[in-house]
Amino acid sequence: MTEGQVSPPLAQRARALRSSVIRDILKLTQRPGMISLAGGLPAPDTFPLELLRAGFDRVLTEHGRAALQYSTTEGHPPLREWIAARETARGIPTRADEVLIVSGSQQALDLIAKALVEPGAPVLVEAPTYLGALQAFSLFAPTWRMVPTDDGGLMPDALTTDLTQSARFLYAMPNFQNPSGRTLTHERRSALAERARRHDFWIIEDDPYGELWYEAVPPPSLRAFACERVIRMGSFSKVLAPGLRLGYVIAPEPVIATLARLKQATDLHTATVTQMAAYDVLAGGHLDTLLPLTRRRYAQQCAALLDALDQFFAGRGHWTRPAGGMFVWVELAATVDATALLAQAVKRQVAFVPGAAFYPLGARANTLRLSFVTVAAEQLHVGIERLARCLDEPVAHAATHSETDPKVDAANGAAAASASPRNDDASRAPAANR
């Protein structure tokens, strides 16, 4: 009997979700004057505000109370049809019953983890990989195996019998990856599919940014190479608006049926009215008008950031040159500790996300993620100049966080959560994982 206790005993998975060491630093990024390259939010002026306003109005006028009632777990049938038709039009024949609507693609990660992650069993991820996936999967306590990457994306040759032994799936973001901005080459997609067949593992293809290419369409979806063993995740957060919380999964029908059963136990179904309103905008063909504007805008923002890096970071490290998306990845001299650098940067009114959070183990402390789509071009310039000045200060090289810290956390399956700058921070600030 414990009077006045304020929390019940937590399950192991919840105890492992500890506070982030850099949470307090990133909280400061909300201050006025701060140039934050730390966020992951899309630019709000790309949202089709008027179209969605008209869509909600039309749906509630035309569908009335059906738009407000419980609906099927798999999702609004016309929206599933629309997604299947778009996929088919890209050359990958897809039926509506191979599509599941989810409450944002973070939910797809939760459902896939529930379906596939057995405690202690290995999961293959890119190094670095998307933080939200590490958080979702970590709750189900996998053993992490990292697949090395270079500027062409993950390296299929590394997927040996040893590395893939007992792994049920590999999780990858082949287009304009979060955090690295890298794109998996066409050849490597084909080689990855071949390795997946040879070593009998499935592929989770997470593709929230694929529509945000700058000059050229990226190589085909991994479904084009291994349709029978790919679970593809898509999102409307970057092409319509994230506040709708709408994403989808495309996979063989038995997989969709399993995920739907799990979704029913998780949240019954995704909001009826938001699905209908999104479908209203999509069916109107507005994506074809909206996307070219978003692509051009993001391309300009990326170019501005790369210009600033070329000007102020020359000789200080290596960075990616994305062909789409929202992120640039910077690797600095091996002596730099990006968490220590962040503490300095915040004093100079500029922020970013230290790269260590994106590794489940073996984190490279000298890396960082820069987000550029919500910051004006001249501010990107000022921000990178400030950051370069921090690098000239000795404190940025004080290795207060050793490279092995995250390994300790990874051992109990909690690396993502404990290393995450969004973990607690998102409790206070917009949830900007994506």
Add this chain to the structure above:
Amino acid sequence: MTEGQVSPPLAQRARALRSSVIRDILKLTQRPGMISLAGGLPAPDTFPLELLRAGFDRVLTEHGRAALQYSTTEGHPPLREWIAARETARGIPTRADEVLIVSGSQQALDLIAKALVEPGAPVLVEAPTYLGALQAFSLFAPTWRMVPTDDGGLMPDALTTDLTQSARFLYAMPNFQNPSGRTLTHERRSALAERARRHDFWIIEDDPYGELWYEAVPPPSLRAFACERVIRMGSFSKVLAPGLRLGYVIAPEPVIATLARLKQATDLHTATVTQMAAYDVLAGGHLDTLLPLTRRRYAQQCAALLDALDQFFAGRGHWTRPAGGMFVWVELAATVDATALLAQAVKRQVAFVPGAAFYPLGARANTLRLSFVTVAAEQLHVGIERLARCLDEPVAHAATHSETDPKVDAANGAAAASASPRNDDASRAPAANR
């Protein structure tokens, strides 16, 4: 290497989610002419359609793109404030940071399971209990312990040292319970709180129907008796509209912080625009106008069903007389098998949910749940008359499903899922758990 496989190997928790034996029968309830007392949907003419249409329009006009952007994991701050203020006005002082907005209260069950359910550890539930809770908790493989109930709700005297040993929490629905329609008496609420303190377990109070009283307000929330160890779940599905998928949790702030971290890994946050639109309607004070109409309507529907039972079921069994909510629970002669009865009933164009699904173990096969709020009064009369006729047929007494079947499932933590009529069925029909 397995060419052409259509599903990856599933984790144990997902393999346990099997199809329901009565799914195929309940699918037939969509046929024209069927009088379905099987659903759990609220009556759509209680939804404030025009108010919500105006709310979405106003929110998108006044808040613009902020209504479509990522937002905080804990939820829209004014909505949290409104919920805290309403709770405080009822005499239980509550702060906004003790409130978490969730994507329908099914998600609260998922998050609470993630936070508290350790595989194999005991969880206390009422017998019978809410099916959606069995589904959500089952994924995390607890051991079930059932608390006996009578028409006054769960029996606190049964919460002995033996029964509560190692249990971290008890899950209960004290007002107009789904499936039984029963309400926990004031005296028992007090005794339950005393037992919770004595044996050091927490209480999950699920209260989606509390506002739907007919004649008198139910006894105070369990928070009034044991605020320091109650996690209270609420929902807007029955007072606004379920298609919004909006619910909430009220608990001590450290519990809210844990659930918010888990929610971030689960779906980042609940849709921004639906939270804002719901707040628009709630802040306008419309609940005070809407609820009396819903209460009166549901009271009339319940009275019509009870009249029909009095007329056609006299001498055939016992049923509850709810003081609110949407469900009546019927216990028939011990020889009746409600699943066999359902097969007969569907032939006569009437449907219900067999009660076995609501027990994690030791299911009573002679029970059934009747839902009455979406069926016209004269149809309730016809439906019960048809059901009574089925009871006169010998087949309803053929025990094709023994009482011990669910026990076998419960042993592998899958009772709810495998015994659930909504499990697969909801993949095709509206998700009518609530």
